[in-house]
Structure formats: structure tokens, C-alpha cells
Amino acid sequence: MVIAIDGPAASGKGTLARRLAAHYGLPHLDTGLLYRAVAARCIALGRLADEAASEQAAKTLDVADLDPETLRTAELGEGASVVAARPGVRAALLDLQRRFAGQPGGAVLDGRDIGTVICPEAPAKLFVTARPDVRAERRFRELLGRGEDISYDAVLADILKRDERDSGRSSAPLLKADDAVLLDTSDLGIEAAFAAALAMVEARRG
Numbered sequence: 001m002v003i004a005i006d007g008p009a010a011s012g013k014g015t016l017a018r019r020l021a022a023h024y025g026l027p028h029l030d031t032g033l034l035y036r037a038v039a040a041r042c043i044a045l046g047r048l049a050d051e052a053a054s055e056q057a058a059k060t061l062d063v064a065d066l067d068p069e070t071l072r073t074a075e076l077g078e079g080a081s082v083v084a085a086r087p088g089v090r091a092a093l094l095d096l097q098r099r100f101a102g103q104p105g106g107a108v109l110d111g112r113d114i115g116t117v118i119c120p121e122a123p124a125k126l127f128v129t130a131r132p133d134v135r136a137e138r139r140f141r142e143l144l145g146r147g148e149d150i151s152y153d154a155v156l157a158d159i160l161k162r163d164e165r166d167s168g169r170s171s172a173p174l175l176k177a178d179d180a181v182l183l184d185t186s187d188l189g190i191e192a193a194f195a196a197a198l199a200m201v202e203a204r205r206g
């Protein structure tokens with residue numbers, strides 16, 4: 001079974017994707033890490049504004065090299081949303097994601113365009129969201145815990161800017177697929193959100 005999970009930044013989709021993958025014994029791909037890794041390589045080269053450099057980085061990306069610890073910074077979240085708006089970068093990462101989803105037994109993928117572009121035929125699709133202030137508070141605490149020197153206001157501003165860029169781009173914008181189930185986690189803790197997500201997936205399996 002393929003489970004496709006989309007939603008805006010810090011909505012909790014990665015947390016739910018990991019929990020669902022563990023529950024069903026499926027492999028999980030956090031597709032945001034792909035775009036973060038492309039941005040990391042471009043930033044290291046001083047070429048984030050260079051479209052050709054970002055396409056080249058995407059074409060030569062190795063999933064085995066993705067290190068969540070180094071990639072989940074605020075700077076790379078912003079850089080990822082810049083390179084993710086480029087059609088050539090998205091095209092270069094398409095096959096890799098579809099191959100991951102096509103593994104025997106299925107997979108769980110989370111991102112922005114999984115239910116709409118990468119796996120439009122997935123039987124179980126969730127669109128996870130939460131109010132911006134709630135998302136910012138969660139991400140702020142997470143980044144503080146990781147030792148980043150950042151303010152709540154800066155995190156909220158980053159989230160709003162990324163939401164706008166991700167939803168407004170012409171190539172694979174962040175959208176709820178028509179057949180995705182909406183899950184608002186604003187007033188749900190992690191366990192309650194997981195229970196709701198599991199019930200939605202079970203309903204689709206049945």
C-alpha cells in the first residue's frame with residue numbers, strides 16, 4: 001500500500017508518516033530532505049540562485065547521502081523552497097520518488113506534491129495541516145532543541161513565506177488532492193493525531 005502525505009511546513013506530516021511507516025512496516029521517504037539536500041549543495045557552492053547548478057545537484061543526488069540531522073535547519077528549509085520552485089529540479093527528482101513508492105509492499109512518502117503528482121494513484125492520501133501559529137510554535141521548540149539561535153517571530157515569518165512560495169509556484173504547487181482526507185492537527189497532540197491518521201488510512205484500506 002502506498003500512503004501519500006502532504007501538507008504545509010511543520011504541520012506534523014513527517015511525524016505521522018514515520019509513525020504510519022513503523023505501524024505498517026513500510027519504508028518511509030521524507031521528500032523534503034531531497035530538496036533540502038539540493039539546496040545544501042548549492043549553498044556550499046555559493047550558487048543557490050543558479051538554476052542550472054540546482055538541476056545538476058538534483059540529478060546527481062544520492063538518497064543514501066540524506067542526513068536529516070544536518071538538513072533540518074531553518075536555512076535549508078528556506079533554500080529548499082527556493083530550489084523546489086524550479087521545474088528542472090522537480091523533474092530530476094521525480095523518478096527517484098516514484099521508484100521509492102513502487103517498492104514491493106508499498107511505502108509512505110510525505111511532502112507537498114505526493115498525492116497530486118508523485119503518487120496520484122495512492123489509495124491512502126492525507127493532507128495534514130495546522131494553524132500557522134501552532135506550526136510555528138512547534139518548529140520553534142524543535143529548532144531551539146537542536147541548538148539553533150532563532151526567535152519565534154523569525155520561525156513564523158519563515159513558515160508564512162514558505163507556505164506562500166510553495167502554494168503559489170506554478171510547478172507542482174502545494175495542494176490538497178481531491179481524494180485526500182484533510183487532518184487538522186492544531187488541537188491534537190501527537191498520539192491523537194496518529195490515531196486519527198491511522199483510522200483514515202484503515203478506512204481507505206478497507
Ligand SMILES: Nc1ncnc2c1ncn2[C@@H]1O[C@H](COP(=O)(O)OP(=O)(O)OP(=O)(O)O)[C@@H](O)[C@H]1O
Pocket residue numbers: 007008009010011012013014015016032138139142185188189190191193
Ligand atoms: N500533533 C502534534 N502535536 C504537537 N507537536 C507535534 C505534532 N505533530 C508534530 N509535532 C512536532 O512539530 C514539529 C514539526 O513536526 P514534523 O517535522 O512532523 O512536521 P512536518 O510537517 O514534517 O514539517 P516539515 O515539512 O517542515 O518537515 C516536530 O517537532 C514534531 O515533533
Ligand SMILES: Nc1ccn([C@@H]2O[C@H](COP(=O)(O)O)[C@@H](O)[C@H]2O)c(=O)n1
Pocket residue numbers: 009010031032033035036077080081082084085110111112113114162166
Ligand atoms: N514533495 C516536496 C517536499 C518538499 N518540497 C519543498 O522543500 C521544502 C522543505 O520541505 P520540508 O518538508 O523539509 O519542510 C518545502 O518548503 C518545499 O518547498 C517540495 O516542494 N515538494
